[in-house]
Amino acid sequence: LAKTTQPISMDSYEGQEVNITCSHNNIATNDYITWYQQFPSQGPRFIIQGYKTKVTNEVASLFIPADRKSSTLSLPRVSLSDTAVYYCLVGDEDNAGNMLTFGGGTRLMVKP
């Protein structure tokens, strides 16, 4: 079971780029990396998923180094509405009990 470690909290200001790094030293060959966003009293929302190198979509980028022991979620030009908890998950889609470990997440506070 790949354990993940993220910073408990981060602060930023509107318009800045935010990078949240997740460590997963024992990631397995078949494991993918997935990031979710959660607002208070709402269910998590999928942001991005990747296996290696870099993945970009309309809301974020995900950077994964060659050894895959960490990953960095990058949020460009954050706004107040990006204040939320961000979870990094690592696992194999075929093994639901393995991949579905959310952990404590990173609380991002965006200030005006």
Place this chain on the structure above:
Amino acid sequence: DADVTQTPRNRITKTGKRIMLECSQTKGHDRMYWYRQDPGLGLRLIYYSFDVKDINKGEISDGYSVSRQAQAKFSLSLESAIPNQTALYFCATKRESSYEQYFGPGTRLTVT
């Protein structure tokens, strides 16, 4: 209309009572999940189902049971509620071969 719905949204019950939380989805996904979230913590997996005939225990299944009545419906039961089961409960669905889970709005359960 929401793709994943949960009923009730809020429930207060007494210790020892049996209670059922219901989840329905219109996404046509085979895989469904039940999580609980305690204040300030991440989500923990209770049970998951890959299809109607495949139900599996998650990280914290003790004190809970589930029923997958149809592809679209997955119910969570607390046989004899206790106060430490007070939490926010989320249902989620996922398509096989995808890493993106879709979460319901949650059920806030209070056991007194």
